[in-house]
Amino acid sequence: MDGQEGRRWRVPPKVVGVKCAAVVAVGALAALSGGDSQRLLLAGAAALGLAAVALRDLLAPVRVAADREGVTVVTGYAGHRRVPWDAVTAIRVDERRRLLLHTRMLEIETADDLHLFSAFDLGADVHDVADDLYHLRARTTR
Numbered sequence: 001m002d003g004q005e006g007r008r009w010r011v012p013p014k015v016v017g018v019k020c021a022a023v024v025a026v027g028a029l030a031a032l033s034g035g036d037s038q039r040l041l042l043a044g045a046a047a048l049g050l051a052a053v054a055l056r057d058l059l060a061p062v063r064v065a066a067d068r069e070g071v072t073v074v075t076g077y078a079g080h081r082r083v084p085w086d087a088v089t090a091i092r093v094d095e096r097r098r099l100l101l102h103t104r105m106l107e108i109e110t111a112d113d114l115h116l117f118s119a120f121d122l123g124a125d126v127h128d129v130a131d132d133l134y135h136l137r138a139r140t141t142r
Helices: 013-031 037-059 126-141
Strands: 007-010 062-066 070-075 079-084 088-098 101-110 114-117
Touching: 007 126, 013 037, 062 126, 070 114, 088 126, 101 126
Parallel strands: none
Antiparallel strands: 007 062, 062 070, 070 079, 088 101, 101 114
């Protein structure tokens, strides 16, 4: 894909770096638990969970890619699914406010699936990504 024909949105390398650093820090905490089995278990489980999340970011950093033919989204742990534009039924941003939290998710809907992505997944504001996807899709449906 070149810059004019397609776009890619990926997990920012800095976010991946922070996750990897967290794995090391929590792993060190587990190693330094000093024989406290509860602390070792808790820190070890946290390190494994963080490692799984960081590994996913390393294996599938590009979460959404789009071009004139369609959109490719990450599915499962690190798989990808190619969806032609005519199979995309909706592109929208879902915003929710609960207590002090404000979440925004990009939704890419097909007849049989709903793919959700946050700004942390995309490395960009979800509204901007949705606008870019609308424009790419509009260019191909004319």
